[in-house]
Amino acid sequence: MRLNFCSLSSGSSGNCYYLGNEFHGILIDAGISATAIRKFLKGMDISMQTIMGVLISHNHSDHIKGLEVLTRKNSLPAFTTPKVWESILTPHTKISRDCIREIPMQQKFHLAGFDIEAFPVFHDAPETIGFHICAGDKKITIVTDLGHICNTAAPYIKAANLIVLESNYDEQMLMNGGYPHFLKARIRSDHGHLGNHQTAEFLAENITDNHNYICLAHLSKNNNTPEIALQTLQRRFSEKGIVLGEQQEILVLNRNVPTKMIRLI
Numbered sequence: 475m476r477l478n479f480c481s482l483s484s485g486s487s488g489n490c491y492y493l494g495n496e497f498h499g500i501l502i503d504a505g506i507s508a509t510a511i512r513k514f515l516k517g518m519d520i521s522m523q524t525i526m527g528v529l530i531s532h533n534h535s536d537h538i539k540g541l542e543v544l545t546r547k548n549s550l551p552a553f554t555t556p557k558v559w560e561s562i563l564t565p566h567t568k569i570s571r572d573c574i575r576e577i578p579m580q581q582k583f584h585l586a587g588f589d590i591e592a593f594p595v596f597h598d599a600p601e602t603i604g605f606h607i608c609a610g611d612k613k614i615t616i617v618t619d620l621g622h623i624c625n626t627a628a629p630y631i632k633a634a635n636l637i638v639l640e641s642n643y644d645e646q647m648l649m650n651g652g653y654p655h656f657l658k659a660r661i662r663s664d665h666g667h668l669g670n671h672q673t674a675e676f677l678a679e680n681i682t683d684n685h686n687y688i689c690l691a692h693l694s695k696n697n698n699t700p701e702i703a704l705q706t707l708q709r710r711f712s713e714k715g716i717v718l719g720e721q722q723e724i725l726v727l728n729r730n731v732p733t734k735m736i737r738l739i
């Protein structure tokens with residue numbers, strides 16, 4: 475089975491990821507405009523007709539900005555838990571009712587050739603979920619907004635061949651930056667975002683040869699840079715004597731443009 479993954483956009487301004495096999499594709503989050511999603515997919519020769527649905531992680535606008543238009547104009551079904559739906563659907567949201575699909579927590583469901591399981595994480599939204607997706611013998615975990623890696627989330631990340639994991643902020647940049655105290659505290663809290671140091675520590679503790687791709691995701695615009703996020707991880711790996719194999723690669727996902735297509739074989 476062919477399996478392609480691409481980040482269309484990743485960061486605090488908007489998140490959208492594509493995962494496809496030779497027949498169909500799915501999107502994970504729709505935090506950029508539907509126009510941008512269509513344009514980026516077209517640029518990669520992916521027809522919108524092949525997209526079978528969009529999975530939604532939580533109700534923050536950087537994950538659902540394009541959802542209304544995608545469901546209305548493209549009649550794209552959207553999948554998330556009843557509690558996340560409850561937080562998204564207000565009297566003002568114009569999401570087509572025909573497109574609403576409820577999924578269970580921590581139970582597999584099938585979509586477009588993928589077995590998908592949602593799992594809960596700690597973040598400052600009414601409910602936030604990560605996704606563990608299996609296709610053939612390949613496993614992918616996408617989890618981008620979480621204050622810490624809890625015992626529920628950890629096994630899904632450890633089991634993946636392709637990990638998309640938040641590396642939101644550099645501790646020093648956040649603390650020395652201009653954000654008000656309450657916001658700094660919220661970001662650093664157990665229900666906020668994962669800092670570079672936390673992501674690096676978890677990966678250094680848990681990396682195995684089965685982790686083919688590590689994608690550092692959801693970088694803050696103001697409190698991080700791709701170079702610092704990457705260096706923090708590489709430094710921690712080298713301190714622990716970890717040397718990556720030929721089949722292993724670390725990528726830092728771009729904030730506003732697609733990152734290269736990853737082909738998992």
Ligand SMILES: [Zn+2]
Binds near residue numbers: 485536
């Ligand atoms: Zn976010």
Ligand SMILES: [Zn+2]
Binds near residue numbers: 532534597599619
């Ligand atoms: Zn969020």
